[in-house]
Amino acid sequence: MVDQIPTRVSALQGHLQAGHFGTADTGVVIREIRNLVLWQIAAWPDSIESVAAGTASDAGVENPPGFGKATGTESVAMLRVEPLKFWLYGAVANEQSASDAVVLDLSHSRTHLRLSGPMATTVLNSFLPLDLRESAMPVNTVASSAMHHVGVTLWRSPVGYELFVPRGFAVSIWELLYETSLQYGLTVE
């Protein structure tokens, strides 16, 4: 038997380098959050409330979120991505009885980028047809959308925009975000 598991290799390894790029300003800060832990909990109409409450309690999240919302912190959070589906970010989901819910590990399926800075909204809106104004997308709002034809999930967390990109498209999307951010000054952390 083996005691260790190998180091996870990000889709952006060798593509994303830390540093400052483009103009001297710091309009955009992008950071890849590696070793993503992301589980899906999918319940049924008659079990969604109890599953949500139980998941929130297990994860230490104060309240389960409503649809299109998130609760928790930037470290551990629940995201309501579909009417019957939650994403548990930052923690492993507990097993469930299939009559209540099914759980699924999606930790390797997405590349997680955090965008912040005064021009982060503008850069995202260069691709995303989402109303990201504070009035329409306050902190802890979650939305599914498309970026350069690729389905992505966006969560506005307390510390920035958390962008979840399908892993296979991560390099393409990263290159586009990078190229677009240069005009505003990009810091890659």
Next chain:
Amino acid sequence: MTAVRVEQGGVVDRQSEVSFTWDNRHYSGFAGDTLASALLANGESIIGRSFKYHRPRGIMSAGVEESGAIVTVGVSHRRDANVKATTQELFPGLIAHGQNAWPNVRHDLGAVNNLMGRFFSAGFYYKTFMGIPPFEWGRKGTGIWMQYEKLIRRAAGMGRASRDPDPDHYEHGHLFCDVLVVGSGPAGLAAAGKCAEQGLDVLLVEQDFEFGGDYLNHGGSDSIKKRNDAVDALQKAGARMMQRTTAFGLYDYGVAGLLQRVTDHLPNADPHLPRQRFLTVRARHTILATGALERHYAFGNNDVPGIMNAHAAVCYLNRFGVLGGERVVITTNNDSAYATASNLAQAGAQVKLLDSRRQVPDSVAGLLNTRGIELETGTTVLNAHGRKHIKSVETAISGGNHWRRGMDEECDLLLVSGGWSPVVNLLSHRGVRPVWDSNNCCFVPAETAEPVTTAGSSLGIWGNSDCEASGLVAADSAIASLGGQSVSVSMPATGGWETPLEPLYEVEIKGVTKKSFIDPQHDVTADDVRLAHQEGFVSVEHLKRYTPLGMATDQGKMGNIIGLALMAEALGREIPEVGTTTFRPPYTPVSIGALAGRAFGAHFKPLRRTPMHDWNLQHGATMVDAGLWQRPWYFAREGETITEAYIRETETTRTSVGLCDVTSLGKIAIQGPDATEFINRVYSNAFAKLPVGKARYGIMLRDDGIVMDDGTTWRFSETDYFMTTTTAHAAKVMVWLEELLQMRWPELRVHVTTVSEQWAGVAVAGPKSRDVLAACLAEPATVSAEALPFMGVVESTLANGAPCRIARISFSGEMAFEVYVGSDYANSLMDLLYPRAMQIGGCLYGTEALGALRIEKGHVTGAELDGRVSIDDAGLGKMASETKSYIGSALRKRPELQRTDRPRLVGIFPKDRSETFKAGSILCSPDEVEGLGEGWITAVTHSPELGHWIGLGFVSGGHEAWQGKVLVAADPVRRGNMYVEVVSPHMVDPTGERMHG
């Protein structure tokens, strides 16, 4: 030309001199100039050559409606053709050239066309050249026309675009706002200001590089102060304001298209900036304050350089500090030109005003008294004289319902005001047809139920004070529609002149033929319209297509109303009865680069990489596109060709072991208490009793009984399945399963989730595959023949500790396993498998070898399952259940799909085994090598196992019908017919001993 820069005035920055080049000559202007104003100030008169006749053209306006000063800006790969000098902001180092002329616009040999102009009437090219040779000869002239067309296109037309790749980049963007205000003139600023005051999120866009619209065109500090105050107030209120941004189109649900010109005015732009942005705005309410364009009218030689719209002269004087001439004649039919005359006279010009109206009240005429301006009423211009610049005009005197020739007047600038046309284009994009305002002789916007309000002169309101008031009313309307409190104030009345405008579209005297242009940009004359009518083109839409009236970059801005008026006259109808053409986006041209945004080159489509993409490249992969994915095509060793490489890879896999990245297969988690029932309904074969720990090959049909996709589905628990699909149909199957659950069987407690990105997959195939895989597992016995028989699945752990899933399934026909790990562990999986495979003489293989292996086995893929093939056609009919109901079970039984002579899957050998044939060939009976034949070939390869070329395809009746017979593989496109034989599609190991072994 006697245009001069006056000593003071205007909003240009006289402290900031700007050098530029026009037609290889160096000039200077000021910051804040347009190219047109700077050329005017430098005394340049001929700026362009006309479309068809190559007539010299000067500056005719001061805005987007320009029809004369159309130039090419930039050089080499940054050459931008058909730029209107009147909208091009001057910047240091700007290089511009005349176009559609040789050697230059001042001396153009193409002007010979003008001498033959009488032959070049509307439809000339079609009538003359399309009829050669005459149709009566029974030969079609299309081929010859295609040759003529090239010459004609070279002789006519506009500027030439660079053939080099565009060095700039462009981007897209999305904006959201409560209120979008288009136009920053008096109405737009007032509307935006009031909305912003009310706390609404306002986006104000202005196509010019200065905010202010008509405020900029009025002398004196009051207008500029009003503009500055309004702009300051908007900024303080937090409104977003974008100049150099054109709202080029208005679309459904409050969507507007914007083109923002980011660097077109910058001499040394930051290379990180995009040249232009193509922005999509979603606004809850839109206020259109797009202004109005001054019309000209048709008279002889009304295109001579030195003739421009009256208001343009005011703009050049008051905004740019350029007086367009010393001896000015203004010809008008309305009150607006009186202020123009007054302004020019005050600046020192000698002005004569000709008003076609016979009566003008003293209150209007009195504006001129103190300026020494001569006024002649009941008089207009009949003809202009001057070859390269206007020298004099021939006047016409009103005789009631006709004109008679008057005196000549010398001048160096002729200003024309034939009335004003509100810019109704954007509302027209919404399908709102404008209505005719007979008082003001113009089309005005009709009512619309959409959240769009029009204000200012785009509504037909002429005075700036009234425009401001209308802006406030429009703001009220927007505020009310967004739930705010409505203030009941009525919109100012349209018009606003003291005396009514008198319609004037053309001045002609019977028997006197002169070229009088109604659309100077396309050389469409008044006679062309009459000719079109004479030849039966009476509909406005036909007129537009027979003559190029209002086409291309003009889009009907200048000539539409006159064209309509002349057609109405010819038909004996009123203008509104003739109708108007529908304005369509874009209002002004949008570059192709802006439409593309960043989606070009490497980013034309998103590239999808497998988790071992870089690993594959490091190990010698040549990649190939498979949909959006890039997959290893082959792994050539030094000196190997692709053929040598794939044959080696195929042979190695058949005799030893091969490793292939199969991550691109679609993967779907199917979970829930009803998952078994769901899968059993989706697949045509039985799945209800698939044991846990087993996989099964499944075929799903469409409702119509045709095969949709195939793949394997693995069962990990009573409620947990893992379905694989083909690479090509992964997304389609996922959507299909979601649709079934949401629309047809919502009672099933099943969730489907794509996990294509979660898992990286490798096929380990070949007789030594078990040895290699076992050595890479924490528990090697996991994959023993007993523990993992054919079609068994297991969750296990790699020797490096990474969790994995293994299925003993085979696409190659050899004993094989598919191994999946979390995508971030993909490289570590390859690092385990590869050295062990290499130790025993194994290899990596790509899609080319994968194809060879599967063709030898007769395994179908997307090439065969092309949407026409039934499960019986694919030779898999025996798998389909006869006892259960599943998607497609009823319609697969329809007679058409049960015909025994339908094309069925077969294997194909060349009759002469040393020959090859091509995929896509049509299979024909040797006695009838034509038409659709008996079938087709879907895939070909060299078979290392058989030692010759083989293929898969479909042929009527299948293998049994053609056994022992010869067919022709016809390839009419690529030339090369070949005799072939039909065999069973299972060409290698037909009993499957190897994969079961």
